[in-house]
Amino acid sequence: MSETHAQTVPFVRDTMLPPADPPVREAGAVRWLRENLFSGPLNTILTLLGGLIVWFLVSHFWDWFAHSVWNANSLAECRQIIAETWGEGARGACWAVIRERWNQYVYGFYPVELYWRPTMTFGLLFVALAPVLFSESVWIRRVVLVITTVLTLWLMVALGAPAAWLVFAAVVLVGAILISERHPAWLLVFSILYPLLGVWLLWGGSAWGPIMVLVGPVLGWIAWRLLGRVSSLIATIVALIVPLVWWIVFAGDAARDAESLVSLAIPAVDSDRFGGFLLSITIGVAGIAMSLPLGIVLALARRSDMFLVKTLAVIFIEFIRGVPLIALLFVASLLLNYFLPPGTTFDIILRVIIMVTLFSAAYMAEVIRGGLAALPRGQYEAADALGLDYWKAQRLIVLPQALKISIPGIVSTFIGMFKDTTLVTFVGLYDPLKSMSDAVRASTSWKGIYWEPYIFVGFIFFLICFCMSRYSMYLERRLHRDHR
């Protein structure tokens, strides 16, 4: 600034002006509306159309929702209450059916006095999942586990669980919280044992069954250690055969003998007592947990150079993807009986889980193959250049990146599979959406009710699927951090 210039200016403000408010159209709600809803002609038209649709829906269904009845014992009573409160001819939702049949929707026909068992199993599911799903954040793990602990124990007390089991659950849950603070990896042991524990808790019977199943891999490991010094190939083969032989030949008798010596039995619950969300979640969780590893193996097999492996993988994947899930379920429930020797009882839920797993594994394999294909060739070559063998290269370099790319597809497959569990209705299992709702409608008190069960079940499915979808987005954000 020059001096001449300074003298030519007649007035110089020596105080700052206070900041003025932005123009009305550039601030607050108005600005948000302008930017998001009315930013151009097309956007404006779409906004108006959307508004119209919302108004249409609300104006048609508002009175139905507003006149909801929660306390009634039959549809007739609901109608009477609605007519008395809102006048003749008024319509309203009768949610009382959900209230009265809530237990049935959640637990199916599970014995009432044992409701605490599925509840506890569900609670422990989060303990098993926490170290896998939230392996990096102590804070999230803590929150999840504390909430799980409080809710599980509270529900178990409310459902009248025996004291011994309350103590067991409390020890596991509180122990998990403490361990997860320092050594989250230790919790993975529980995650591995959880499937056996869950099966035992849900179906009951003797604990020796699952224990004897567990003995198989232990024997295999011992064999592997003993023979490892001789030859690693023989050791590996024997380590694979020993558990199979144990399971097929000895485990059943061993479990029976052990049971007759020391009884570890809890009341058994038959598969036909399962129903509602208990059934959906059991099938869904089992299918999800097994289809991911199987899908990975299939995807790798399909990209393998070995002709036989590759051909088998291609045939399996294309066959399963080409057949509707309902057809597979029919095979599981009906056709298998023709091939099995008469008198064999092969649990129907187990059959369905196997079919659902195979079905979603085929889709999973293709999703993961997409991830593998998206990896730059340099990554494979880099792994080779480092001198890693095939499994190490896959485990350390290829799969972590490929799986990360595939996350949205994987979670979509999970969500699709979970929703597909409602198809078990066609083989006579009580899925919550159709079979259970039809069973409820088949009672004379609730005959004629239509929308309420569908809306309720749809809402619960939405909640669960939305959580899965949110988790996948969280996972993507977490994994992408290092690339920014």
Next chain:
Amino acid sequence: MKTSVFLGTVAAATLMAGAGMADTLADVKARGELNCGVNTGLVGFAAPDANGNWTGFDVDICKAVAAAVLGDPAKVKYVPTTGQTRFTALSSGEVDLLARNSTWTFSRDTDLKLDFIGVNYYDGQGFMVRKDLGVTSAKELDGATVCIQTGTTTELNLADYFKANNMTYQPVNIDSNAEGEQQYMAGACDAYTTDASGLAATRAAFADPENHIILPEIISKEPLGPAVRHGDNNWGDIVRWTLYALVAAEEYGITSKNIEELAKSSQNPEVQRLLGVTDDLGAMIGLDKDWAKRAILASGNYGEIFAANIGEQTPIGLARGLNAQWTQGGLMYAMPFR
């Protein structure tokens, strides 16, 4: 449409089965449980309540057979079957007995290798319309839209009936009763057609039953009966005569209340034979002599079962009609116990 191809395969496989499992009675006794195929949920006929206890008209047949064979009406495992799985479940051995409101037809009895052992409910297909439609006879339904459940005998009957009467109709396909009711209430179809028993139950559940009428025409015969596998005649005999025992019990006035007394005091030789007082009929079918007594005690005689589940005192409110005893002008006629 791969499903239908697949179902065709299943049906073909069904034909090949049959002779494989011969001694159902021994299997059931060894298992200690009767596997009974029932509907997944049909009001009045078979439905699980909030605690998973099954009740209904068909369910009581299962209970009677279990009581006759195993001595305990509670020893039944109910296997819910859908319209698609019911016959395959029976022929594959998944169930020993199918009591699932299935219509006895020629092809099911022969081609599907089932044995219908009798009829426990004579049904027929009817129409329900709104009163303000002004229709009083099914003959006036020309050009109507009709809600019809797919894959059932009712679908074929409907086509036959309209063709025979030279009328046209517009079908609205539905999958289940609940959906049919909803479509009908929403005005998607002028008429709803299904078995008359189902129509009565549906109408009873409406908010305004007085505004709907069931047309007088019954356009088909729907004899609903329990079925067993072809090829095990002894097992078929057991189920057949258990059903007859229930029907005969009503005819002779034997109820679950007075059965013990009648067993001691009745002078009617037929009653004495039936209840195992004199002859040992049970031995002829591989059971003990109290088999019929236990079957009747399970949930009462045929009339009691009817009244408790679908009779006029229940919300479903079906009259006996064709299902009355032959002595009352109905079709229920038990063969002689001799």
